[in-house]
Amino acid sequence: MTLEMVFVAGMIVLMLTLLLFEVIRADFIIFIFLVIFLLSGVITTEQALSGFSNEGMLTVLLLFIVAGAIQKHGIIENFIYGILGKTTSLRLSMVKLLAPISIASGFLNNTPIVVTLTPILRDWARDNGFSPSKILIPLSYATILGGTITMIGTSTNLIVNGLLINAGVEGFSFFTLTVVGLPITIAGLIYILTIGHKILPNTLGAEDTIRKEAxxxxxxxxxxxxxxxxxxxxxxxxxxxxxxxxxxxxxxxxxxxxxxxxxxxxxxxxxxxxxxxxxxxxxxxxxxxxxxxxxxxxxxxxxxxxxxxxxxxxxxxxxxxxxxxxxxxxxxxxxxxxxxxxxxxxxxxxxxxxxxxxxxxxxxxxxxxxxxxxxxxxxxxxxxxxxxVNPPETLIQSNLKGFLALGLLLVMILSVTLGFLSMFEAMLIAVILLFVTRLINWQETLSYIQFDVILLIASAFGIGAAMTQSGLALFLAENMVRFAQPLGILGIIFIVYLATNIFTELITNSAAAVLMFPIAFEIASQLDVDYMGLIITIAIAASCSFITPIGYQTNLIVYGPGGYKFSDYIKVGAPLVLLTMAMTSTIVYLVWY
Missing domain, CATH: 3.30.70.1450 (Regulator of K+ conductance, C-terminal domain)
Structure with a gap:
């Protein structure tokens, strides 16, 4: 190992430690280490700034605006109220609820969906005599799974796509991830509605009231x-x-x-x-x-x-x-x-x-x-x-405006699918039309954009560049290949998934994807195999965080309202992690190798 490689490795370990213990916000931590790598000469100014002009990062920014416009007009909330209503069967309600939520998460950012639905579903559960703890973790997991269906399902997918474009190779098409994302979403929902439903904690009726009051x-x-x-x-x-x-x-x-x-x-x-x-x-x-x-x-x-x-x-x-x-x-x-x-x-x-x-x-x-x-x-x-206690009537919005915003998104997605526009171009046109039709205004736009995510994404590109430039990515790739080669390409896919998922549970999904991307890219080069299978493995593994409440922000959102313990995520999430890991590794192997 060269001195520069040792320096970069030490900084990466320190960065991971700070992320793990949440010393300060994740985006600030990654930005600080980007500056360190720039000032130490590991990366150039151009490499440090590449993430801030990357197409994938800018697409994420535009998607926040489009998703915010749809959420603003209450169409999601109204839909949920419509399909749930009054019921005597929680399992039937979950079946009707989780499938459309997963599909919606493939086309909208899952964080605002969970933020919006958490209080609605918690109150609905209590009004109908069910425990909120039986429905809120499934809500989070369903949106995470649904986010793997399309390229825009999560910011992680767009980050990985941006890294591919930055590396000078072909990125994802709109439905590249669907071949893996759709099967694991279906299997995951079946697990949540059967085994997972039984494992979830249950505090019914008076007991649930006591939990709330206590x-x-x-x-x-x-x-x-x-x-x-x-x-x-x-x-x-x-x-x-x-x-x-x-x-x-x-x-x-x-x-x-x-x-x-x-x-x-x-x-x-x-x-x-x-x-x-x-x-x-x-x-x-x-x-x-x-x-x-x-x-x-x-x-x-x-x-x-x-x-x-x-x-x-x-x-x-x-x-x-x-x-x-x-x-x-x-x-x-x-x-x-x-x-x-x-x-x-x-x-x-x-x-x-x-x-x-x-x-x-x-x-x-x-x-x-x-x-x-x-x-x-x-x-x-x-x-x-x-x-x-006395919520403002945020749902009293124009349904017509909500459907216009949703229709605009669907038209733009169709144009991308048919190859008329790139995802960035489609979202740029969508945002302009939202302003022209006065569905949103400039003040609202700023509140929709999650600037911490944008800073994290943009800074993460430079961290990945430092790993590649110093040779650390190549070094790690060679050693992972040497370790996993006796197991064959299937074993390598499995290890790449496992490493990415561990990073995701400990730090953040975006950081995990950025750290593993150059390693997986080098592994593909070393083995002279198609890079796409390993990169898809990273995108899926980085999103599928089910074991801890800190690995993915939707898990954290439902943590308090559901009255969960940390161990509840381990009990329900561990089998789901193993299921998605096995299915992803198998599908990637069969389709790409």
Whole structure:
């Protein structure tokens, strides 16, 4: 190994470590290492910037706009309401639901589909006496599987296509991936509706209600002079006004911190109580005389509380700019015109003041927000809005406009399929027509584009170039071939899939695809075989993340609302990973080799 190769390998390992532990946002991490490779001379300026002008990356950007326009006009939500309705059979409803969702995911970005449908399906399940935990992981998995059907099904497919074009070879056609994606989607849905359905956790009826009510939030309250248990012990107050809450810490007016709080500790005027409780108990505490809930900012709850505000639950995205920031340092109140009343973190009791909580992916925030909050931030990369007590009527949109946007997308796809236009040209025309017909405006466009994904994609091209330029990709390819050659080409396909899938579960699907692309390309060159089979293997493996909630963002979206444990993904997802791995390897071998 050359010195440059060792340097690149060390940087790649460090990058993977930072991605694994989510030190900062994934797009920033990859961009930082792109800059490192540029400044160290591993890649040229042209190579570093190649991703920012790549056709695949620009196509992803345009697709975000088109998908956002369709979602805006409520056509997906209306369709779901239409096919579900009232039912006595959850299995039958799942059959009717998952197939069209998978097909839709082949033509739309799956993240907005899951964001939109999570609160709808959760409420529908509860209204019909079913457990949301039986339907939300299947929702995520169905959209992931459906995304493998076409070239535009996921951003990962478009990234890989862009890498092919960048390498000077023929890219995917619109339906190149269908020969693998469609069979694994069908097989995957059958598994989800049979074995997977039985493995999923089930909390029915009253038990599900208990689960919902028992979700503990961390909250903060200030004791005033009118509090009825002033200068009494904690045990006294806990038997009456403060019954059912767990006081974690008391911060005196002079700054003294009392932790742990003992039964004989006295409550004094000006005390800040840091406590955890269910949503119902927090609401009851807020009504008590002489006690006021804080919002994690310098303003009290009363400042925000009027007829134009409602309670909203929002889940922090794994790509959020709020991750690893405190609520106070992020200036949440002024930034979103919403107060953070409480915070919930799955399977973990938080010990901190609300304003000092370091936000993590998957955290659920209980907000007091304006009526317009859900509409303004439903496309935000910072968090996924999952429920609101009094939701604005976002579904009251023109059905005609929704069908126009969808029809425009279908016409553009048809033009690509027939070879009249490239995917980039078709999406560019579609976006222009959306503006001309006033189906979208410039302000909305910015909210549809997930700039973190765009930065990650553009930066990832340079990382792949560094691996190729330094010879690291060739070195890894040669060693993988040497290891797998006794197993034949089928064994090599299997190992490429396995390596890509492991990367996907640990870091991100886009990063996994970019890291494995040059390796697979070199393997094809070493063996003198068609590169397309191995590249398709990477595209499929990078998307099929089922074992962890962190591997794919749709898994993270349903994590909190479904009340899942980390182990639920392993139990349900592991057999699905093995199924898709076996089918993909076999189909790729039979079709391309």
């Amino acid at each position: 979700k503990e939030f961390l909250a903060e309250a200030t004791i005033g002079q009118r509090f009825e248990h002033l200068n009494q012990t904690i045990i006294n107050a806990s038997k009456n006004s403060l019954k059912g809450i767990y006081i974690i810490e008391i911060i005196r007016e002079d700054g003294t911190r009392i932790f742990p709080v003992r039964a004989e500790t006295y409550i004094k005027e000006g005390d800040n109580l840091i406590f955890s409780a269910t949503l119902n108990r927090i609401a009851e505490v807020e009504k008590l005389k002489g006690i006021s809930l804080e919002t994690g900012t310098n303003e009290s709850l009363e400042v925000l509380q009027d007829e134009n505000h409602h309670l909203v639950e929002a889940v922090i995205s794994h790509n959020s700019s709020l991750v690893n920031k405190t609520i106070r340092s992020a200036e949440f109140r002024s930034r979103y015109n919403a107060g953070v009343i409480a915070v919930h973190r799955n399977n973990q009791r938080i010990t901190s003041r609300v304003g000092d909580i370091m936000l993590k992916p998957g955290d659920t925030l209980l907000l007091l927000a304006e009526d317009s909050f859900v509409q303004e931030h439903q496309h935000s990369q910072n968090f996924y809005v999952v429920s609101t």
